[in-house]
Amino acid sequence: MLSSILKKESCAACRFCCAFRRQSLWEVPIFTKENKEAIEKNSSLDASVLIPVSDGLFGDVKGDFADFLSDYFRYELFDSYQTEDPEEEAPCPYLDSKTGCVLNEDEKPWDCKIWPLRVMRKEDGEIVVALTPTCPSVNQLDMETIKEFVNDEFKEKLLSYAKEHPFLVKEYREDFPIL
Ligand code: SF4
Ligand code: SF4
Incomplete structure (x- = not known):
């Protein structure tokens, strides 16, 4: 969104916003149902990493709120950390270490588009x-x-x-x- 004032080269060298420390897991992007459906249609992408936001976060959610939450998805990074170092970063599963984010516009979550x-x-x-x-x-x-x-x-x-x-x-x- 700020691409006209952010230099592409700076982002390519940085990629800070596509990897998460344990204390930054609240920043993991939320995918809408539409993002997930677009990812599922793209055979080069793995949609199985996306789980409902309610999984493990809110316990047993029922009723209208459960229906509402079922439209939103996230990925789990908690088991990706290799050390106890709080500065260790776990990369987003859709980050290619050479080319950056592999998602197209309709696949990319709003959180990432507006970052x-x-x-x-x-x-x-x-x-x-x-x-x-x-x-x-x-x-x-x-x-x-x-x-x-x-x-x-x-x-x-x-x-x-x-x-x-x-x-x-x-x-x-x-x-x-x-x-
Ligand atoms: S937008 Fe992300 S990748 Fe680009 S400079 Fe900022 S933190 Fe780094
Ligand atoms: S979806 Fe793309 S832009 Fe968003 S965190 Fe993952 S790699 Fe970065």
């Missing part, structure tokens, strides 16, 4: 667009420039998509600057 932006819910319920503070490239840019760019180009679209998919809205974290 390093995040739509977040504050404690008082307000939904805001925020910036992930850990992207090294974006951190070198002037905050006012990013704010202006995002507000002009994307903010309304992001908030409107978040309204349709409230499950994709993440809980607000203090160190994320609000745009």
Whole structure:
């Protein structure tokens, strides 16, 4: 989404946002049913890594909420870590170490399309667009420039998509600057 202000070469050398430390597992992207169906149609991709978000997270979920959750999927990285080092990163199963993300537009989750932006819910319920503070490239840019760019180009679209998919809205974290 910020491709016009993020350099492709910087991302190719970094790939930080496609591998996760244990404490960053809350950032693992959520796939919609549509993303999963598109992945299933692509014979070069493995859709079996995608499991319902409810698996192992919420215990026994029933009723309307269970129906709602059944539209969302994630992958499990918990068993991918080889050491006890909290800095160890486990790569996304859709990351190719040479070419980057292997997913096409309709297969790629919204979380990844909008990175390093995040739509977040504050404690008082307000939904805001925020910036992930850990992207090294974006951190070198002037905050006012990013704010202006995002507000002009994307903010309304992001908030409107978040309204349709409230499950994709993440809980607000203090160190994320609000745009
Ligand atoms: S963290 Fe930032 S610089 Fe690194 S790959 Fe992701 S978007 Fe690119
Ligand atoms: S789906 Fe693609 S962009 Fe998203 S974390 Fe995985 S490799 Fe990165």
